[in-house]
Amino acid sequence: MVEKSGGKVGWPVNNVRPKWAPFAWRRAFLAFLWVAAVAWLLVWQRNGVVVRSAEPRLRPVAFFLTEFGGVGDGVTLNTEAFERAVRAIAEFGGGQLNVPRGRWLTAPFNLTSHMTLFLAAHAVILAAQDEEYWPLMPPLPSYGDGREHPGPRYSSLIYGQNLSDVVITGHNGTINGQGQIWWTKFFQKLLHHTRGPLVQILWSSDIVISNITLLDSPFWTFHPYDCKNVTVKNVTILAPGFNAPNTDGIDPDSCEDMLIEDCYISVGDDAIAVKSGWDHFGIAYGKPSRNIVIRNLVVRSNVSSGISIGSEMSGGVSNILVENILVWESRRGMRIKTAPGRGGYVSQITFRNIMFKDVGVGIVIKTDYNQHPKSGYDPTILPTLSDVTFTNVRGHGVLVPVRIQGSEEIPVTNVTIQDMKVEVAFSYVNRPRFQCSYAQGRVLGPVFPSPCENFDQYNELGQLVKQGSSMNVSDIDYEI
Numbered sequence: 001m002v003e004k005s006g007g008k009v010g011w012p013v014n015n016v017r018p019k020w021a022p023f024a025w026r027r028a029f030l031a032f033l034w035v036a037a038v039a040w041l042l043v044w045q046r047n048g049v050v051v052r053s054a055e056p057r058l059r060p061v062a063f064f065l066t067e068f069g070g071v072g073d074g075v076t077l078n079t080e081a082f083e084r085a086v087r088a089i090a091e092f093g094g095g096q097l098n099v100p101r102g103r104w105l106t107a108p109f110n111l112t113s114h115m116t117l118f119l120a121a122h123a124v125i126l127a128a129q130d131e132e133y134w135p136l137m138p139p140l141p142s143y144g145d146g147r148e149h150p151g152p153r154y155s156s157l158i159y160g161q162n163l164s165d166v167v168i169t170g171h172n173g174t175i176n177g178q179g180q181i182w183w184t185k186f187f188q189k190l191l192h193h194t195r196g197p198l199v200q201i202l203w204s205s206d207i208v209i210s211n212i213t214l215l216d217s218p219f220w221t222f223h224p225y226d227c228k229n230v231t232v233k234n235v236t237i238l239a240p241g242f243n244a245p246n247t248d249g250i251d252p253d254s255c256e257d258m259l260i261e262d263c264y265i266s267v268g269d270d271a272i273a274v275k276s277g278w279d280h281f282g283i284a285y286g287k288p289s290r291n292i293v294i295r296n297l298v299v300r301s302n303v304s305s306g307i308s309i310g311s312e313m314s315g316g317v318s319n320i321l322v323e324n325i326l327v328w329e330s331r332r333g334m335r336i337k338t339a340p341g342r343g344g345y346v347s348q349i350t351f352r353n354i355m356f357k358d359v360g361v362g363i364v365i366k367t368d369y370n371q372h373p374k375s376g377y378d379p380t381i382l383p384t385l386s387d388v389t390f391t392n393v394r395g396h397g398v399l400v401p402v403r404i405q406g407s408e409e410i411p412v413t414n415v416t417i418q419d420m421k422v423e424v425a426f427s428y429v430n431r432p433r434f435q436c437s438y439a440q441g442r443v444l445g446p447v448f449p450s451p452c453e454n455f456d457q458y459n460e461l462g463q464l465v466k467q468g469s470s471m472n473v474s475d476i477d478y479e480i
Helices: 023-046 079-092 180-187 279-285
Strands: 009-012 061-064 073-077 095-099 102-106 115-119 123-127 158-161 164-170 174-176 199-202 205-210 213-215 222-225 228-233 236-238 256-267 272-274 289-301 305-309 317-337 345-366 384-398 400-405 412-424 434-437 439-448 455-458 464-466
Touching: 061 079, 079 095, 079 102, 079 115, 272 289, 305 345, 317 384, 345 412, 384 400, 400 412
Parallel strands: 061 095, 073 102, 095 115, 102 123, 115 164, 123 174, 158 199, 164 205, 174 213, 199 222, 205 228, 213 236, 228 256, 236 256, 256 289, 272 305, 289 317, 305 317, 317 345, 345 384, 345 400, 384 412, 400 434, 412 439, 439 455
Antiparallel strands: 009 061, 289 305, 455 464
């Protein structure tokens, strides 16, 4: 351990020069990397979604929480220890805070720029359960009155705003929100403010969350808000499947250039919900979510959806790629949800390589998801839904493979479905399987079950076989 300027003590991170391989081998390796990088870029440009992946951060200094008085016994409150450590990192202009093995009880605390929060194996950051420890903050501008209650909202356990270059990672340590008491108070209507997320980062850039477990959030689990260049990789997010209200896994909200990959999420609401503000507040804030890649996930939601867009999407959502997803034991699979009064748009959305296993409704587009702010709601402000593509969709044990529920005022246009084979659960084989109302689009090649009459049907050669002819309002089966 060495002395640093200002009398602070820390562990230096030394740069160790590696032994280089022979020149010829190195040149071939670099050439391979260059070709792979170009190929990767061309693939994503082809799909209109280019997201810059994060690189490892080397910090000038590293601290241990115990240096600031931290005690990992699960009983001692460590809020001041976390705050002192973050201040020390800010004074150095950046650094790493190591949280060792143990149970580190704390109230909410803030992060700083150029910081890595590193959780060792078997390290658990525990949220203090007494709501008096959780500071109140103004409502987010794109939610106006407040999401659950008018007025202030509770902070998140781990919080940051106007930051850059922040990493939360480790050897699969855990951040535990201990949300059970919050869920109970919510159901008993004992809370007077909107619950806080587990991790919330606002108006920031270059954020990485990787190799950790996020457990039992009071509310949404990870909520990046109006952020750019966010990466979530190799993260496990867990909450009970029932009686854990609004415990969404990851909610990109008015975010741009975001990558979510290689995660396992099983929660009490949407595993992922892409948002951009609520009704007139979101329209006024005017920050869309766009350029987001979601891939290589296993997700589960007994009461809601695997991947959702909305319902708060009033700032707009576009240029989203969702691929290589397994949704199992969930009420819904892929869902887009909105309502009159939202405004905004959802467009240029691509779902591909999707598998459903024991899912209620596989593909859902819903236009009457009517939850609105307490004031200023104007039902005449309508959203638009268009340019949505589903390719290579598989499933079994699904009750309804497709339900596209547009309306006369909010039609769903330019939907493309290609290469789909979803087996219907035996007890539902005689129910409507491909349900549509006020939807327009096309199917390409073999699609099972047979599409509704709304869709133009093309063969594998791209030749029109049958023209769409009906709005099929009666095809919607609301019992499922």
